[in-house]
Amino acid sequence: MSTLTAAHRFRDPRSTTYDFIGSILVRCPNCAKVAHVVPAPAGAGDARATPFTPRRLVCRDCGLSRVSTAGRLSFSRGTAQPATDPYFGTPLRLQRETRHGWLWAYNLDHLDLLQHFVQASLRERAPWYDTRQKMTLVARLPPWIKRARNRDEILRAVTRIRSSLTSDSECWTVDTTCVLAVGL
Numbered sequence: 001m002s003t004l005t006a007a008h009r010f011r012d013p014r015s016t017t018y019d020f021i022g023s024i025l026v027r028c029p030n031c032a033k034v035a036h037v038v039p040a041p042a043g044a045g046d047a048r049a050t051p052f053t054p055r056r057l058v059c060r061d062c063g064l065s066r067v068s069t070a071g072r073l074s075f076s077r078g079t080a081q082p083a084t085d086p087y088f089g090t091p092l093r094l095q096r097e098t099r100h101g102w103l104w105a106y107n108l109d110h111l112d113l114l115q116h117f118v119q120a121s122l123r124e125r126a127p128w129y130d131t132r133q134k135m136t137l138v139a140r141l142p143p144w145i146k147r148a149r150n151r152d153e154i155l156r157a158v159t160r161i162r163s164s165l166t167s168d169s170e171c172w173t174v175d176t177t178c179v180l181a182v183g184l
Contacts, residue, residue: 010120012138013113017075018051019137020110024085025093028059034093034165035059037085040067055087079103079142093165096157100144103157113137115158118151 028035040054051073057066066088073086079101083092094111095104105111117123117138123146125139144150 008120009122009124010117011124012126012136014126015113015137016135017106017137020106020113021051021073021086022107024087024106025108026057026085026088026090027093028062028064029088029090030059030064031062033059033061035064035090037087037090057088057090079144094161096161096164098153098157100150100153101142103145103154103161105161111158111161114141114145115155117141118145118154118158121148 022039024037026035026037027033035057036059037055037057040056042053055068057064057068059065068087074084074089075086082097082102083095083104084090085092085106092104092106094107095102097103103114105114123138126136145154
């Protein structure tokens with residue numbers, strides 16, 4: 001009996017959408033280059049950022065800086081149209097249209113999760129008796145992403161999304177995570 005390698009097996013890490021909105025790569029509304037949505041600098045009494053704390057949209061190319069103070073989030077639903085970030089409503093940078101719908105990710109960690117899920121031949125859910133989060137990000141993926149027959153097309157789209165970032169990019173650091181920024 002053969003054992004599956006880690007590359008062929010995916011175990012749901014029980015991530016939710018909120019786990020990936022800490023830093024979001026978007027298209028700058030001013031110059032259409034890569035911009036970054038991050039938590040705005042906290043005051044003296046605020047130690048940690050929550051999904052409802054103010055966010056800052058920053059473009060290193062044109063210098064655009066905006067702050068969102070609204071406590072309401074507007075998540076993209078479905079894959080029939082291009083996705084936007086939940087704070088400013090600007091188009092995401094990591095997205096590509098396929099014949100089934102739009103494939104999108106908030107950041108590179110989100111894109112990695114999608115890639116590992118799609119390329120795995122064995123996809124494991126958390127045990128039924130686990131009473132924590134039931135509707136994880138992976139559980140809520142559209143059926144066309146989950147189908148094995150679409151695996152090659154989706155992996156090509158992920159590769160194209162990555163190559164669009166790395167073609168003329170440099171790496172800059174925000175909160176100990178390396179983020180690719182085009183045209184610095």
